[in-house]
Amino acid sequence: MAYAKIGVEARSGLLATDRAKVMAIRIAIIVVMLALWEGASHSGLFFKDVIPSIATLAAALVRLLSGSPFYANLLVTAGEIAAAMAIGSVFGIAVGLLLGANPFLARTYEPYIYYFGPTPKIIFFSVLIMLYGVGPGSKIAMGAISCFFPIALSTLAGMREINPVLIRVGKSFSARPRHMVFKILMPAMRVPMITGIRLGLGVAIIGTLLAETKLSNKGLGYMVIQSYNRFDMPTMYALIIVVVSIAVLLNVLIERWSRSNSSDNLGSLA
Amino acid sequence: MxxxxxxxxxxxxxxxxxxxxxxxxxxxxxxxxxxxxxxxxPYPSDVFAAIPRIIREEAVFQRFLVTAGETLASLVLIVAIGVPLGVLLQRNPLVRKATESWFSALAAAPIVLAYPLFLVLFGRNASAIVALAVIGSIPPVVLKTVDGLAATRKVLINVGRAYSMTRRQIFWRIMVPSAIPSIFVGIRLGLIFALVKIVGVEFLINFGGLGQLINELAERYDLAGTYAAIIFVIAVSMLAFTLTEWIEKWLTQR
CATH class of the missing domain: 1.20.5 (Single alpha-helices involved in coiled-coils or other helix-helix interfaces)
Structure with a gap:
């Protein structure tokens, strides 16, 4: 029976031959997509240069990565995102810990954070420009507002999942609040907090880059919108490929980090 | 008590x-x-005073309909593409193994940054906004459809087999109904993803519904109006979010 076969495969993991098949499927999909792309590029169905050929794209990628403007702008954007993450995660973790420690505060303010979280934050940008100027300040503020919500909500969720035994241990050793936070709560919440930071970084990257495309004179978002204005499609594709690759890579790395070494934290002892 | x-x-x-x-x-x-x-x-009192003004003078209701229409069109496409893709992946375990991580990566990728690309491909119009929203919002629907179908309880499938149902019958009468709550979680996530992208891109390219309103008011330096419009958009997003939450609760309770 087909179902039984599916069930067995799902349970026992993949066999070596299956792994080869999975790789073959992946390669096949990539080849087909590249072929479709190349076909579309030469088909004449689109305006000239809208879908550049793979060779043109590769050349643009090499040109982008071998020129200095890219690295200068990358540095600007990375700095903005780092500052945004620093501000957003300090506030997010503090709010998460506070609400997690006090059920009344959680019932009072959690709905606001929860329902505010999924609203589009970029609409605040016009207000942030007036408050923090057209420079990096408004981009940092944009990123910080974006990442605050997932970090606060993940920290709060993490507080709720902590094994009460750990907190009782802390109390019976009459740990000070500082020690409770740094020696017990934060180690026990390692995984949800890293999840919060991973999600937060994702939205901080989006917030900061979108803000740069709207109004700025530096950064990768600015480079994207400049190449759009010049109708330099290959460069725009190259930029988007690089930015998306960096974002996905960071996401994967943080996820690995949250899975690794989880045996040496207190949470797993519980 | x-x-x-x-x-x-x-x-x-x-x-x-x-x-x-x-x-x-x-x-x-x-x-x-x-x-x-x-x-x-602006003074908060001015902001509250501006709310009736923007509703009256800025055609807020029509703008709301434009944004809602774009969101609805995206939603239909997201479901029409995402759910069958999820079914396909669930039925072909090897394809699922090969591509599931790609969909997760796509869900985390800042696709919305490619909005200038969509402007070039589709022109500066609603279809560019919808296309971007659809591509960026399909992954959660695919992943949750796969999860839901794969999590069908073995007992239920065995019951189907005991009644010698065909593979097709087991799929439609047992697996799909048991997966609906999970699929709906995916659709809801997709809807939120789409709404955020739609309003965001409307704001960024100064085109369409509610997002454009904020941009226009800001460019006119109408501070109170800008804040009032932001409050209005947030209220609409919260309402959409709450509404889908209710539907989800209703579906999972049955």
Missing amino acids: ASLLRSDRFLPAATGIASLAAAVAIVELLLRAEILNPHIM
Whole structure:
């Protein structure tokens, strides 16, 4: 029976031959997509240069990565995102810990954070420009507002999942609040907090880059919108490929980090 | 007991609203005392006064319909593409193994940054906004469809087999109904992803519904109007979010 076969495969993991098949499927999909792309590029169905050929794209990628403007702008954007993450995660973790420690505060303010979280934050940008100027300040503020919500909500969720035994241990050793936070709560919440930071970084990257495309004179978002204005499609594709690759890579790395070494934290002892 | 329960809910809600009102009042006072600069931040009282004005003068209702229409079109496409893709992946375990991580990566990728690309491909119009929203919002629907179908309880499938149902019958009468709550979680995530992208891109390219309204008011330096429009958009997003949450609860309770 087909179902039984599916069930067995799902349970026992993949066999070596299956792994080869999975790789073959992946390669096949990539080849087909590249072929479709190349076909579309030469088909004449689109305006000239809208879908550049793979060779043109590769050349643009090499040109982008071998020129200095890219690295200068990358540095600007990375700095903005780092500052945004620093501000957003300090506030997010503090709010998460506070609400997690006090059920009344959680019932009072959690709905606001929860329902505010999924609203589009970029609409605040016009207000942030007036408050923090057209420079990096408004981009940092944009990123910080974006990442605050997932970090606060993940920290709060993490507080709720902590094994009460750990907190009782802390109390019976009459740990000070500082020690409770740094020696017990934060180690026990390692995984949800890293999840919060991973999600937060994702939205901080989006917030900061979108803000740069709207109004700025530096950064990768600015480079994207400049190449759009010049109708330099290959460069725009190259930029988007690089930015998306960096974002996905960071996401994967943080996820690995949250899975690794989880045996040496207190949470797993519980 | 009942009164205790009610006060248990009432007090936090009242405190929440009271602290919101207090925050607004403090901002108003700081602006009146010119500790905050009233040229870059409007008086909250002016913002509230501006709400009826923008509703009356800025065609907010039509704009709402434009944004809602784009969201609905995206939603239809997201479901029409995402659910069958999820079914395909669930039925072909090898394809699923090969591509599931790609869909997760796509869900985390800042696709919305490619909006200039969509402007070039589709022109500066609603189809560019919808296309971007669809591509960026399909992954959660695919992943949750796969999860839901794969999590069908073995007992239920065995019951189907005991009644010698065909593979097709087992799929449609057993697996799909049991997966609906999970699929709906995916659709709801997709809807939220789409709404955020739609309003965001409307704002960024100054085209369409509610997002454009904020941009226009800001460019006119109508501070009170800008804040009022932001409040309005947030209210709409919260409403959409709450509505889908209710539907999800209703579906999972059945």
